[in-house]
Amino acid sequence: MKPTIRSSDLAHLAHVELLSPKPDESLRFFTDVMGMTVNDRRGESVYLRGWDDYEHHTLKLTASKVAGMGHMAFRVTSPEALERRAAIIDAAGFGHGWTEGDLGHGRTFSFSTTDGHRMEIYYETEWYAPPPQLKPALKNQAQRYPARGVNVRRLDHLNLLAADVRALRLFFEDVLGMRTTEMIVLDNGEEAGAWMTATNKSYDLAFTADHYGARGRFHHLTYAVDSREDVLRAADIFLENGVYIETGPHKHAIQQTFFLYVYEPGGNRIEVDNAGARLVLAPDWPPVVWTEAERRLGQAWGLKTIESFHTYGTPPIEDYTGPRRK
Amino acid sequence: MKPTIRSSDLAHLAHVELLSPKPDESLRFFTDVMGMTVNDRRGESVYLRGWDDYEHHTLKLTASKVAGMGHMAFRVTSPEALERRAAIIDAAGFGHGWTEGDLGHGRTFSFSTTDGHRMEIYYETEWYAPPPQLKPALKNQAQRYPARGVNVRRLDHLNLLAADVRALRLFFEDVLGMRTTEMIVLDNGEEAGAWMTATNKSYDLAFTADHYGARGRFHHLTYAVDSREDVLRAADIFLENGVYIETGPHKHAIQQTFFLYVYEPGGNRIEVDNAGARLVLAPDWPPVVWTEAERRLGQAWGLKTIESFHTYGTPPIEDYTGPRRK
Amino acid sequence: MKPTIRSSDLAHLAHVELLSPKPDESLRFFTDVMGMTVNDRRGESVYLRGWDDYEHHTLKLTASKVAGMGHMAFRVTSPEALERRAAIIDAAGFGHGWTEGDLGHGRTFSFSTTDGHRMEIYYETEWYAPPPQLKPALKNQAQRYPARGVNVRRLDHLNLLAADVRALRLFFEDVLGMRTTEMIVLDNGEEAGAWMTATNKSYDLAFTADHYGARGRFHHLTYAVDSREDVLRAADIFLENGVYIETGPHKHAIQQTFFLYVYEPGGNRIEVDNAGARLVLAPDWPPVVWTEAERRLGQAWGLKTIESFHTYGTPPIEDYTGPRRK
């Protein structure tokens, strides 16, 4: 596989809109258990952030009949990058057009991925300005450390399910200019998963094949904490709060992420990981390709991958009404 | 201060050449205590690396009469970036011209900073290929975890002393295209320190004012480990090995780095830090400016900055023979 | 020095009564910042505990004109041990007599140390029974993990100042049956400090010479957290809450404790340490004796001992009205 050299207009994953059929319980989960801060509300939505997120919000929690992802947004590197990238996306036939933005950010271009996930890009943003009681002691920090619950630091990455993994990877590479750092290729040549980045983080976004062939489903959203010890403590806190722990803490072989997966009360899968030392600094990092046999080995230290990890997403398959891959 | 938006041709800090008057003892320090791997030797130099460094080497240790830095090198993002950036540097009057490179990397453009530090940039590199006994269990890792000494993971950043901080900052911004993320400005308007990045790490390079007004001296080199706990363990290991601990472990207010400073046997200051969660993802991050009064507060948790931190560098001032700022 | 083999009737350090001239602020410190739980109130006192303390309380916080320690209490191993030990103390001339106890514990024998510190011993205790909202998920844990502030786990040890260290050490050895695990002996033969235990913890109690020669003052009280990482996080939290950090985090040479000292709003020094792996299992552990020269080396990793550590205690010397050693 030849090295992927790209220059991206995307600055970083900016926020995700999660849909919850139990919005009050979901909100309590994100504030009391995850330790996030409510920054604003509008209509059926509450806007939340981790203590080191520099923008207005990284999570928009919206009441909805069915769980899932409303949209995800990337911030771009400049006003020019916004115009340029919107034009490329539009020309490729994925664009939905411009909006005035939302609480916390300005003019926004809206579009869908090849798999039907809703996305946005924007540049103008509102930097978070903490109220007096949330002012940090050190001025190079976005907000005071909350010392409450899991104390998630910042939005880390997003995982999707896709009916067509290869098409979605090519979309993110060719239309959005991201780089693939790791991927799974089955013995029959089919792609089963891809991990992609627009930054020096080894991934900002990942997706794996939807076992039901459904399109555009959501797998999980990840907030980062500072250390593996913080992830272990998160497990203690989830246990105390009756939060369903699906799997972990353990270490993925792929990307070596130290992971912990839970379901928030609305049914969406949430991960807490260690925002660690692993960076991709090489501009020509060749994608690491994992085989079917290697994937069968399970996680790094031998834990078998839990079955629901391959099948559960939101909307849950019973609530999914869209098309399926044949 | 207005936001600094730049597009850099620099990919990342690649390696540093350290000069040691006690090369054998320095080598034992880097291999047995720091846990680094010797990858090659040539002439008076030994080439070393941390277990997650992807290139041929990140440290070139060279026997010399006097301690100090031989040169530092950045890898650039592409062959085109190399040509473009070399032309800019040359046009600005700092260039020394092209060489065929060194062990581990190809064609190289050599130059000096405004303060006289020797620098290089290159693109072509030799990816590290571990011998069988150093093959990692997980193929997305450069080398097997050594489980020896401090187990440093990768080169993190470099600190310099400068006769003229402002001139050096402008050089790195304007000639090399780096971004300033934090800085110290004294009450009289003079700049006393700057932290700069070419990546999403909050700094790859920093420099502070040389109290003796000497030019081009070296302050320290930093290798990253995975956690604050690893830094604490490093302190235990330095203690056991009779390595001089100058200060730390403690947390800097500036950049919030969890630091530990020691002197290697040749006299160069070496830092071990936590390659942590703190990333600068915002493309328009405005430099955080620290005042004289704020700097007097000391480190984050109240430790007073040790005096030698302001005065000791290599070459030691008694061995320094160059010009001084008036 | 010959091994100290003793059989102790003391089970463990049980609780400490702290006196605060700012009781409301002190209470907020212990609940919101330290993460402790209020279990009861009576008169001018509030009874608090860490999440893994099994008794009714380990801290009795009492409003008072001057800061300091009201008393400290040890639980003994059995009803018989209580009678036996009370008789020994009384016979030695230190007894004040029996009381009916306090909230949380039964019949109590009260006495003073050679240096005038007030002490109590008792056996009958009220095991903590958490209300529904504080019930832990795992039934082998005293209370739910609070996930608030520093989350101190349990009372760890107590440090006193003494006008006569040697006399106090002999009192704890001969009258109370404790073991000395480490001590400081000056070049002139005078004892400057002692660390003593009644358990397999390497110390439950310590004391050092009062530089003012005052009698019966309090140095600090220590709550344990689970790891060095938790101590570092505590430092972050103290910083955010404007709590005065006196020194640390760092590692003591003596006992190798990973320490962090702050002053609670009432003026009493409080320590957070790592309830670590270091246990004294040997029944015949010979006291480790540190010399004057060794003590001058400072802490384990080279930090110089802060001056106030030798001089500050409560009551502050300006409020102290008792006798002084000549």
Added chain:
Amino acid sequence: MKPTIRSSDLAHLAHVELLSPKPDESLRFFTDVMGMTVNDRRGESVYLRGWDDYEHHTLKLTASKVAGMGHMAFRVTSPEALERRAAIIDAAGFGHGWTEGDLGHGRTFSFSTTDGHRMEIYYETEWYAPPPQLKPALKNQAQRYPARGVNVRRLDHLNLLAADVRALRLFFEDVLGMRTTEMIVLDNGEEAGAWMTATNKSYDLAFTADHYGARGRFHHLTYAVDSREDVLRAADIFLENGVYIETGPHKHAIQQTFFLYVYEPGGNRIEVDNAGARLVLAPDWPPVVWTEAERRLGQAWGLKTIESFHTYGTPPIEDYTGPRRK
């Protein structure tokens, strides 16, 4: 269940003799991977220790046709305790008589448990005196921190399999004077496991029912490291060294131990755990009793207990030739 108040003559678990059919490979595992130190050799045995073990050895590794445990030994609290306890054991009919001891310890009384495990008690011991190159920087530490492999600190506890759990628990309580801190009782009243202590550690010894009804088999031996982070790093190191990881790292519900189980090359199960903050200080700690239903819930954070954990022991059942429980 009424509180168990006992006074024990046992000081602590002292050492274990492991039998290995691959003694050279086992030795490499304990030295290179676990980071232990060889202190002596005699006949077919090598004597090893962790860096904070104060005695001559805590592991005696002996070449043998079949894997398993040779014997385990407890040190007692005094010469008088040795005589007293030997007499009690002998009177109860379990004694084998006195020997002159072994390398590192003096006069020894030998006996068997109700289940046939070989045991020894002794008092006279040889304190470890490190050679110059292993002298620690801090004199209150047994040996220099090795900074090699997993760096196990000290022997922590021992787990056995038993044909009759209840009989074995009563033996340790009544004949040896240990306390039970946690236990499993099935719906039919049968005891399936017990955790016992002679110290303030919450257990020094544990045993569970042998699913094959075999007598006197060995389950695992545990060495402690300083933190959960050290256990995670141990997993990385086992992975790099091709050591079979059976399960973990994860947290047990029972005793809340943070565990990691591997098989050493000779086939014996070895655990690395976190020598943590959890101590049993209460002299009247009532045993925590877990039900069949609770045990089915799996480990603390939801991991299902691996099947081999219930069935695998040494000698492996295929090599076991002794009697079985009906």
